[in-house]
Amino acid sequence: MDNRLRDLSEQLAAGLIARREFLRKAAVVTGGTAAGLGVLRTMAGAQAKPKLRVWLFKSFVTAGNDVLAKHIETWGQERKVDVELDWATFGDREQKFVAAIEAGNPPDVAEMNLYGPMRYKPALRDVSKVATEIAKAKGGLLPFAEKATKVDGKFLGVPRYAMITVFYIRKDIMEAKGLKPPKLYDPDVVEFAKKTQDAAKDLWGFGQTLNRSDDGDGFMQNILWSYGGGPWDKDGKPALATSNREANLKALQFAVDTIKKHKIQPPGVMGWTDVSNNEAYMAGKLVTTNNGASLYYAMVAKKHELAAKTLLTLTPGGPAGSLVGGSCYNWGIFSKSKHAELGEDLIRWLEDETRFTEYMNASVGQAGPVYKGRADHPYWKSDPNFEAILQNILRSVMPGHPGPMTPAAVEVQAQKTLTDMAGRVVTAGLSPEAALKEAHARVEEIYKIRRG
Amino acid sequence: MSIQAAQLPAKAALDGRGRAVAVGLRRVLGPDYRMGMLFVAPILLLVLALVAYPFGYAVYLSMTRKYVGLPPVWVGFDNYVKLTWDGFFQRAVVNSFIFTFGSVGVKLVLGMAMALVLTSQIRWRGFWTGVLLIPWVAPTVVSALNFLWIFDYSLGVLNYLLVRVFRLLPQGIGWLSEPGTAMASVIGVNIWRGFPFFGISFLAGMKAIPGELYEAAAVDGATALQRFRHVTVPGIKNILIIVVLLSTIWTFNDFQIVYILTKGGPGGATQVLPVFTYEIAFGAQRLGEAIAVALYMLPALAAVIIVLARYMRRGRRS
Numbered sequence: 001m002d003n004r005l006r007d008l009s010e011q012l013a014a015g016l017i018a019r020r021e022f023l024r025k026a027a028v029v030t031g032g033t034a035a036g037l038g039v040l041r042t043m044a045g046a047q048a049k050p051k052l053r054v055w056l057f058k059s060f061v062t063a064g065n066d067v068l069a070k071h072i073e074t075w076g077q078e079r080k081v082d083v084e085l086d087w088a089t090f091g092d093r094e095q096k097f098v099a100a101i102e103a104g105n106p107p108d109v110a111e112m113n114l115y116g117p118m119r120y121k122p123a124l125r126d127v128s129k130v131a132t133e134i135a136k137a138k139g140g141l142l143p144f145a146e147k148a149t150k151v152d153g154k155f156l157g158v159p160r161y162a163m164i165t166v167f168y169i170r171k172d173i174m175e176a177k178g179l180k181p182p183k184l185y186d187p188d189v190v191e192f193a194k195k196t197q198d199a200a201k202d203l204w205g206f207g208q209t210l211n212r213s214d215d216g217d218g219f220m221q222n223i224l225w226s227y228g229g230g231p232w233d234k235d236g237k238p239a240l241a242t243s244n245r246e247a248n249l250k251a252l253q254f255a256v257d258t259i260k261k262h263k264i265q266p267p268g269v270m271g272w273t274d275v276s277n278n279e280a281y282m283a284g285k286l287v288t289t290n291n292g293a294s295l296y297y298a299m300v301a302k303k304h305e306l307a308a309k310t311l312l313t314l315t316p317g318g319p320a321g322s323l324v325g326g327s328c329y330n331w332g333i334f335s336k337s338k339h340a341e342l343g344e345d346l347i348r349w350l351e352d353e354t355r356f357t358e359y360m361n362a363s364v365g366q367a368g369p370v371y372k373g374r375a376d377h378p379y380w381k382s383d384p385n386f387e388a389i390l391q392n393i394l395r396s397v398m399p400g401h402p403g404p405m406t407p408a409a410v411e412v413q414a415q416k417t418l419t420d421m422a423g424r425v426v427t428a429g430l431s432p433e434a435a436l437k438e439a440h441a442r443v444e445e446i447y448k449i450r451r452g
Numbered sequence: 453m454s455i456q457a458a459q460l461p462a463k464a465a466l467d468g469r470g471r472a473v474a475v476g477l478r479r480v481l482g483p484d485y486r487m488g489m490l491f492v493a494p495i496l497l498l499v500l501a502l503v504a505y506p507f508g509y510a511v512y513l514s515m516t517r518k519y520v521g522l523p524p525v526w527v528g529f530d531n532y533v534k535l536t537w538d539g540f541f542q543r544a545v546v547n548s549f550i551f552t553f554g555s556v557g558v559k560l561v562l563g564m565a566m567a568l569v570l571t572s573q574i575r576w577r578g579f580w581t582g583v584l585l586i587p588w589v590a591p592t593v594v595s596a597l598n599f600l601w602i603f604d605y606s607l608g609v610l611n612y613l614l615v616r617v618f619r620l621l622p623q624g625i626g627w628l629s630e631p632g633t634a635m636a637s638v639i640g641v642n643i644w645r646g647f648p649f650f651g652i653s654f655l656a657g658m659k660a661i662p663g664e665l666y667e668a669a670a671v672d673g674a675t676a677l678q679r680f681r682h683v684t685v686p687g688i689k690n691i692l693i694i695v696v697l698l699s700t701i702w703t704f705n706d707f708q709i710v711y712i713l714t715k716g717g718p719g720g721a722t723q724v725l726p727v728f729t730y731e732i733a734f735g736a737q738r739l740g741e742a743i744a745v746a747l748y749m750l751p752a753l754a755a756v757i758i759v760l761a762r763y764m765r766r767g768r769r770s
Contacts, residue, residue, distance in 0.1 A: 268605020
C-alpha cells in the first residue's frame with residue numbers, strides 16, 4: 001500500500017480526520033498515482049520495439065514458406081522489430097482480408113495475389129516509390145506484373161513472383177506410345193489422350209475439371225482466349241455472347257466434349273476441387289493435366305517415382321494461339337499502418353537478390369520471375385521442366401484480356417462464372433448457346449454493378 | 453396574488469399527473485417495477501448491444517451498395533428486388549428447400565428408429581448410444597472432408613467397395629459430379645451428421661413416458677404399432693415438433709457440408725443460400741447484396757421460430 005494511504009488510514013483510525021476527508025484525500029492520492037503510472041507506461045511504450053503485423057500466403061510449397069518466414073524473422077531481429085506473422089491459404093485469404101479491412105484492423109504488410117491491388121484498393125497505400133526503385137534495380141518489370149499491380153497510375157503492390165499453370169505429361173507413357181507433346185487442344189490433346197488412356201485400368205488421358213475451382217476457372221479462361229474469344233473485348237466491355245460469341249461457343253463446346261464426347265476425362269471430374277487432379281496424377285490415374293508448379297514440387301520434395309517420369313510443357317493452344325492467365329504475387333502495405341517505412345524496408349530486404357534466390361531455389365519452379373533481371377537467372381536452366389514454366393509466365397495475360405484489367409474482370413473470375421457456364425452444359429443439359437447467353441447476362445450484370 | 457402562489461396549483465397538477473403515471477405503471481408492470489427494471493437492465497443492454505444493434509445494422513447494410521473498404525451507399529430495396537428476379541438466387545432458394553426438407557425428413561425417420569431401438573431390451577445399450585452419437589459429436593469440417601475423400605470417383609472408398617469388393621456395380625459413380633447424386637450426397641452427409649440429435653432427443657422423451665401406459669395399452673390388446681401411434685407419439689409430440697423445427701433452421705443455414713463437398717457445384721446444382729451468400733460476400737465482395745441474400749429468407753425462418761417458441765413455452769407450462 002502507498003505510504004500516504006497508510007498514513008491517512010492511521011489518521012482515520014485515530015479519529016484525527018473525518019471519514020469524508022479521508023475519502024477525499026485518498027481519492028487525490030490514488031488518482032495521482034494512477035496518472036503517474038500512466039505517464040510511466042507511455043514512456044516505457046515509447047522505448048519498446050515497434051510491432052509489425054505481416055500476413056503471408058501459405059502456398060503448397062512448404063519449403064518456400066519456411067524460407068520466407070526465416071527471412072522475415074531475421075529482418076525483425078536485425079531491425080529490432082517485433083514481427084507478428086500470420087498465414088492464409090487459397091481457401092481463406094479473401095475472407096481474412098475482407099474481415100480485417102471492414103473491422104478497420106488490417107495488417108501492416110500483406111502478401112497478396114494478383115487480385116489484391118484491384119480488390120483492396122481503398123485500403124492500400126501507394127507504394128510506387130519502393131516498387132519503382134526495386135524494379136529499376138532488377139532491369140524493370142515484366143509487362144504483366146505492372147498491369148497487375150499498377151491501379152489508376154499508382155503501384156498498390158510491389159511485385160514478388162509469378163505462379164503459373166503448365167501442362168503435365170506422363171513422359172514414360174508418351175514415349176512408350178511413340179508420341180510427341182501436344183501443341184493444340186483440338187485435335188492434339190484429344191488424340192494424345194485417346195491413344196494413351198486405358199479406362200479399364202482407370203487411367204485417363206486428360207484430367208481437367210470444369211467444376212467451380214481456381215483450376216477449372218483458369219482452364220476455361222485460357223481455352224476461351226485460345227479460341228480467339230473471352231468474356232471481354234479490347235475496350236473492357238462484355239463480349240461473351242456478343243462480339244466473341246462464335247469463338248466462345250467453339251471453345252465451350254470443346255471443353256464440354258472432352259467429357260461428354262471424347263470421354264478422355266475421368267467420370268467424376270465434374271466433382272473435382274483444386275487438389276483432385278494433383279491427387280489423381282500422383283496416384284497414376286492421369287496421363288496429362290494442367291496445374292501450377294506445386295504438383296511438381298510435391299513430387300520432387302517427396303521423391304515420388306513420377307517426378308522423373310513427368311514432362312512439363314507449354315499449355316496447349318487453340319486456333320488463336322496459346323494464351324495463359326497470368327499471376328503476380330505482390331506485397332501490399334495498408335494505409336492504416338503506422339509503420340509504413342518499416343514495411344517498405346521489409347519489402348526491400350525480402351526482394352534482395354540473395355534472399356529471393358534462396359526462396360526461388362526452395363520453391364522448385366513456383367516462384368517465377370516478375371522482373372526482367374530475374375527471367376535471365378541461370379536457375380531457370382537448371383531443370384528442363386522449368387523452361388515451360390518460364391515461357392508460360394513470359395507470355396501470360398491478365399484477367400480482362402484483350403482489354404484492361406478491371407474490377408469487373410476480376411469479379412467474373414472470382415465468381416467462377418466461366419466454370420458455372422461449362423457446368424450448366426455438362427451437368428444440367430443446357431445447350432452451349434443457352435449457357436453462353438446465361439453467363440453473358442451475369443457478366444453484363446457484374447459489369448454494370450462494378451462500373452456504377 | 454403573488455407569482456409563487458399562482459404556481460402552486462400548476463405544481464400540484466403536475467405532481468398529480470406524475471402520481472397517476474406511477475400508479476398506472478405500477479398497475480401494469482407490478483408494484484416492484486422500478487426494481488424489476490433495474491434487474492432487467494443489464495440483460496436488456498446486452499441484448500441490444502449483441503443482438504439488436506448487429507441485426508439492425510445488417511438490415512441497414514442490406515439496403516446499401518457496400519463494397520469492401522468503401523462506405524455504404526443507400527439503395528433502398530434495390531438489392532431485394534434484384535435478387536427476386538435473379539435466376540441463380542432462385543435456384544439457390546429451390547436447392548435450399550430440397551436440401552432442408554430432404555434432410556430433415558430422413559433424419560426424423562432415422563432418429564425415431566434409433567430411439568426405438570435404444571429403448572428396447574438390447575445388449576450394450578450404453579455402448580450403442582455412444583456409437584450412434586459419434587456423427588453428432590465429430591466436428592462438421594472433419595466429417596465433410598472425410599466424405600469428400602469417401603465420395604471421390606477414383607480414389608474414394610465408396611466406389612472401391614461397390615465396384616471392387618462387393619462387385620455391385622460395373623463401374624463407379626461420380627457422387628459429386630452429377631447434379632442428382634451431388635445433391636443426394638450432400639443430403640446424405642447432413643443426415644448422417646444430424647440424425648443422432650433426433651434420436652437422442654426422442655430417446656429422452658420416450659424415457660419420460662410412464663411404463664404403465666404401455667402396460668395398459670397391451671392389456672387392452674394394442675399392437676406394437678398401435679402402442680407407438682397412441683402412446684409413444686403423443687408422449688413425445690412436443691419434443692418431436694421442437695426437434696424438427698430446430699433441425700429445419702440449422703439445416704437451412706448449413707454451410708460447411710455443401711461448401712466443402714461441392715462448393716455449390718456442379719454447375720450450381722447444389723448451390724444453397726448460405727453458400728450463395730458466402731460467394732457474394734467473399735467472391736464478389738458485395739457485402740450489401742450478400743446480407744440481402746441472407747436476410748431474404750428471414751420471414752420464412754421467423755415463422756418457424758415463432759412456432760418453435762410457442763411450443764417451447766407450451767412445453768414449459770405443461
